[in-house]
Amino acid sequence: MHIPQEDLQDKLEATATDSVGLIDTETMTIGLKRYSKDAAKKKGSRxxxxxxxxxxxxGAGRITVGDEVYSVTSGDLVYIEQGESHDIIEIHDELTVLKILTDKSAFN
Known part of the structure; x- marks a missing residue:
């Protein structure tokens, strides 16, 4: 499967929600999520x-992972280990994130 970057934004714009699923397999889930400025106040740690x-x-913003706080902008990667507390605490511009979730045990 190949999804050009410009198609990612088109898929998100075509939905009535702020997220769209792209790939969902036994070992991996990939989705695209758009966060508005107000979303940082509503999300909460998870x-x-x-x-x-x-x-x-x-976009740009700040994300906590455990005790660390990261300023993020377009092109950045943020890794969150299984069970690690994380939160989007500030959004400077609307933030668009490609989220990849994977279960390491499925690869053993």
Whole structure:
């Protein structure tokens, strides 16, 4: 499967929600999510049972992972280990994130 970058944004624009699923297999889930400035106030800290990778494809903001705070902008990658607390705490511009969740145990 190949999805050109310009098609990613088109897929998100074509949906009535702020997210769209792209790939969902037994070992991996990939989706595109758009966060408005207000989303940082509503999201709250969370944990997942899978490892997670954020690829920031648009906008800028700040994300916490555990005790660390990262300023992020387009092109950045953020790795969140399984069970690690994380949150989007500030959004400077609308933030668009390609989210990849994977279960390492499925590869053993």
């Amino acid at each position: 944990k997942h049972t899978e490892d997670e990778l954020y690829h920031i494809i648009g």
